[in-house]
Amino acid sequence: MSATDSNTEGPHPGSELNAANPAQIAADFETVSGTPESRNPQDTPAGHSRMVIVDPANPSTEVLREAAEVIRRGGLVAFPTETVYGLGAHALDVDATSRVFSVKGRPSTDPLIVHVVSVEQARKLTRTWDDRAEQLAQRFWPGPLTMVLPKGNVVPDDITAGRDTVAIRIPAHPIALGLLRESGVAIAAPSANRFGRISPTSAGDVAEELAGGYDLLLDGGPTLVGVESTVIDLTGDTAVVLRPGGVTVEDLESVIGKIVVLKRQSHAEDRDALAPGQFLRHYSPSTPLVAMDAPASVMDALAQRLRADGVTVGLIELPQRPADAARVLYSRLRAHDGTADLLIIRTMADGGIGDAVNDRIFRAAQGNVISSASDEVTGRLLNLIGR
Numbered sequence: 001m002s003a004t005d006s007n008t009e010g011p012h013p014g015s016e017l018n019a020a021n022p023a024q025i026a027a028d029f030e031t032v033s034g035t036p037e038s039r040n041p042q043d044t045p046a047g048h049s050r051m052v053i054v055d056p057a058n059p060s061t062e063v064l065r066e067a068a069e070v071i072r073r074g075g076l077v078a079f080p081t082e083t084v085y086g087l088g089a090h091a092l093d094v095d096a097t098s099r100v101f102s103v104k105g106r107p108s109t110d111p112l113i114v115h116v117v118s119v120e121q122a123r124k125l126t127r128t129w130d131d132r133a134e135q136l137a138q139r140f141w142p143g144p145l146t147m148v149l150p151k152g153n154v155v156p157d158d159i160t161a162g163r164d165t166v167a168i169r170i171p172a173h174p175i176a177l178g179l180l181r182e183s184g185v186a187i188a189a190p191s192a193n194r195f196g197r198i199s200p201t202s203a204g205d206v207a208e209e210l211a212g213g214y215d216l217l218l219d220g221g222p223t224l225v226g227v228e229s230t231v232i233d234l235t236g237d238t239a240v241v242l243r244p245g246g247v248t249v250e251d252l253e254s255v256i257g258k259i260v261v262l263k264r265q266s267h268a269e270d271r272d273a274l275a276p277g278q279f280l281r282h283y284s285p286s287t288p289l290v291a292m293d294a295p296a297s298v299m300d301a302l303a304q305r306l307r308a309d310g311v312t313v314g315l316i317e318l319p320q321r322p323a324d325a326a327r328v329l330y331s332r333l334r335a336h337d338g339t340a341d342l343l344i345i346r347t348m349a350d351g352g353i354g355d356a357v358n359d360r361i362f363r364a365a366q367g368n369v370i371s372s373a374s375d376e377v378t379g380r381l382l383n384l385i386g387r
């Protein structure tokens with residue numbers, strides 16, 4: 001299959017990335033990513049987008065300063081975090097953040113996450129910072145946890161989509177941290193993909209999605225966690241997980257006690273639902289995709305029936321270990337996109353980071369979950385692809 005599958009090899013610190021220890025973060029990246037020389041430089045095709053290869057474990061200060069300057073001047077820099085690549089802009093510069101919305105094709109009603117380099121900087125963006133925020137920050141930052149908190153006055157309404165809350169995180173990636181440190185400003189960064197599409201886990205993915213839309217792309221190799229940060233809303237008395245992600249619900253509960261996990265919508269009609277970013281169609285390939293919630297043998301049987309009807313079927317089987325599945329999910333979806341009439345991907349056991357993987361699978365499949373190879377299911381799928 002694709003070169004991206006080499007992601008499955010080597011050590012995988014993934015979900016253990018929570019340690020708020022810069023040396024450990026750098027070491028994690030050293031073990032997983034190749035040296036800069038081992039990857040091929042490539043020119044970004046369209047527009048004025050430039051790409052620079054950066055050592056993820058030990059990024060060049062010179063490059064970070066140059067990127068920081070682009071941010072401070074209102075430009076857009078795409079950069080790796082431990083989860084996925086982000087499209088970054090000066091968070092308090094409304095012209096810059098409005099470009100982020102337009103480059104992504106993102107509706108102005110869907111707010112952006114703000115990245116910061118320290119708890120102190122996070123607090124300055126909020127109106128209140130309670131014990132839960134403090135405890136979670138101490139335990140999981142830098143790391144794949146985004147906290148939604150009452151917004152401070154300095155935060156423009158545009159990035160929060162008019163909400164009175166702001167989503168903040170400290171990413172655990174030497175390049176992201178270096179960029180934040182050198183720029184001295186908070187950086188708003190959604191995932192660097194077009195709206196509704198598969199999130200990017202490599203610089204090549206970013207170029208494929210957005211070439212011409214950013215000024216600079218920092219290529220720090222493949223990302224480690226592979227799915228986005230967990231988003232937790234701390235604005236009410238009960239903490240609510242809005243999006244499962246790199247930090248597990250179990251880990252969060254071990255710090256602040258019982259939390260509520262927002263239920264996945266099961267129907268396309270629910271798309272105006274409560275929380276922003278809960279769109280059913282999300283993380284989606286262009287080829288129709290369905291999720292198989294049954295053993296591999298059922299998936300194979302179904303594929304056989306469909307193939308007998310002349311349908312080309314791409315089967316996506318993820319690694320068993322949840323952290324490995326998370327790391328390769330998006331690259332597998334991307335590699336299979338456009339290669340068949342229909343893609344079928346198998347869900348995995350719930351729990352831990354498996355929850356995040358299943359959430360993304362469900363949305364990528366736009367809620368189309370099947371569990372048998374029956375006549376009814378076969379018929380439905382033929383209908384789905386217009387046969």
Ligand code: TXA
Nearest residue numbers: 083085086111112148165166167190191228229276277
């Ligand atoms: O791992 C990540 O979080 C990546 C990397 C780049 O940091 N970023 C990311 O951003 O996934 P984005 O924009 O693709 O997803 C942010 C999610 C969206 O679902 C958005 O609706 C939600 O966070 N969000 C942002 N601000 C919010 C707020 N004030 N209240 C509720 N949800 C919010």
Ligand code: MG
Nearest residue numbers: 190191192199
């Ligand atoms: Mg996104």
